[in-house]
Amino acid sequence: MISLNGLCKRYGDRMVVDDLSLEVRAGTVTGFLGPNGAGKSTTMRLILGLDRPTAGTALIGGVPYREIRNPLRTVGAMLDARALHPGRSGYAHLVALARSNGIARSRVTEVLEQVGMADAADKRAGGLSLGMSQRLGIAGALLGDPKVVMFDEPVNGLDLDGVRWVRHLMRSLAEEGRTVFVSSHLMSEMQLTADHLVVIGRGRLIMDAPLAEVIGRNSLTAVVVRTPHATDLSVRLNGAGITVERLGENELVATGATIERIGDLAYEAGIRLHELRTREASLEQAYQELTASSVEYGTREAGV
Numbered sequence: 001m002i003s004l005n006g007l008c009k010r011y012g013d014r015m016v017v018d019d020l021s022l023e024v025r026a027g028t029v030t031g032f033l034g035p036n037g038a039g040k041s042t043t044m045r046l047i048l049g050l051d052r053p054t055a056g057t058a059l060i061g062g063v064p065y066r067e068i069r070n071p072l073r074t075v076g077a078m079l080d081a082r083a084l085h086p087g088r089s090g091y092a093h094l095v096a097l098a099r100s101n102g103i104a105r106s107r108v109t110e111v112l113e114q115v116g117m118a119d120a121a122d123k124r125a126g127g128l129s130l131g132m133s134q135r136l137g138i139a140g141a142l143l144g145d146p147k148v149v150m151f152d153e154p155v156n157g158l159d160l161d162g163v164r165w166v167r168h169l170m171r172s173l174a175e176e177g178r179t180v181f182v183s184s185h186l187m188s189e190m191q192l193t194a195d196h197l198v199v200i201g202r203g204r205l206i207m208d209a210p211l212a213e214v215i216g217r218n219s220l221t222a223v224v225v226r227t228p229h230a231t232d233l234s235v236r237l238n239g240a241g242i243t244v245e246r247l248g249e250n251e252l253v254a255t256g257a258t259i260e261r262i263g264d265l266a267y268e269a270g271i272r273l274h275e276l277r278t279r280e281a282s283l284e285q286a287y288q289e290l291t292a293s294s295v296e297y298g299t300r301e302a303g304v
Contacts (some may be wrong), residue, residue, distance in 0.1 A: 005046070007019070007133065008053060009042055016204070017043050027174055028174055029173075032197075033185075033197060034291065056114040072100075078152065087125075088124065088125055091122060093136065094108040107143060114139070135176045148179040150181045153185070155186065195210065195211050196211060197210075200288060201293070201294020211283070214283070215286045222255045225275065227271060227273065228273045228274070242261075243255045251275075259277070
């Protein structure tokens with residue numbers, strides 16, 4: 001388990017992590033979400049002792065990382081897949097890690113096979129693609145068969161097969177009772193993978209709750225309607241107090257009413273429908289609502 005208590009990190013006059021307290025529990029995949037600059041990577045660095053906190057504590061299994069003997073046997077992490085000696089082969093990189101933590105060389109071969117890099121083990125790290133570097137970084141995290149694993153954007157550069165493999169890996173690690181803490185900007189993957197979510201913005205905790213609760217509390221189920229009379233239907237729905245957003249010439253999304261209510265209103269107005277379906281609430285929608293006031297590096301829509 002990972003425990004943060006009043007964790008703070010200040011760089012100059014900027015508080016990057018601000019009074020963060022939470023627990024990342026074993027047996028679950030905990031997604032760590034937040035806009036760019038929210039403090040996610042800094043928080044992970046503080047947990048791993050790579051940065052010193054300004055205040056508060058970050059503990060793994062009740063102790064700071066620096067007090068863990070042979071830490072790869074307790075916690076495995078991949079924060080930067082490119083943080084490798086470019087002239088060293090993947091195999092040599094893992095052997096060096098294994099020797100530093102008293103891990104048998106045979107384990108290197110096991111994890112290379114596990115991540116699908118057995119045939120590329122002798123390639124120099126500097127010549128690996130981003131996807132292969134990701135796999136090598138994950139191999140390093142798994143090397144000590146740790147009880148806690150931490151990944152920062154683990155699917156960057158991976159193809160579809162690789163993304164599905166990482167998803168299955170995280171789920172299987174959690175099912176084995178391990179603590180899995182993963183940072184990602186891919187909401188669709190987090191919705192498929194995570195059990196629990198921690199959302200931060202500007203260094204502060206916004207939400208710490210199960211995935212279903214985050215989605216249910218912060219997004220609305222919408223109804224998608226396709227009709228050749230979209231303008232007339234929009235007027236009719238707005239008059240009934242239903243919020244409408246136009247998606248195209250013949251398509252709109254309505255919130256604030258059931259699919260039955262919208263169908264009845266269209267029928268009463270004599271408006272022909274070509275499609276009427278429910279669009280379930282999504283993590284992406286919930287995330288945008290949660291972090292709307294915490295985005296530091298926003299962009300404008302094209303043409304605005």
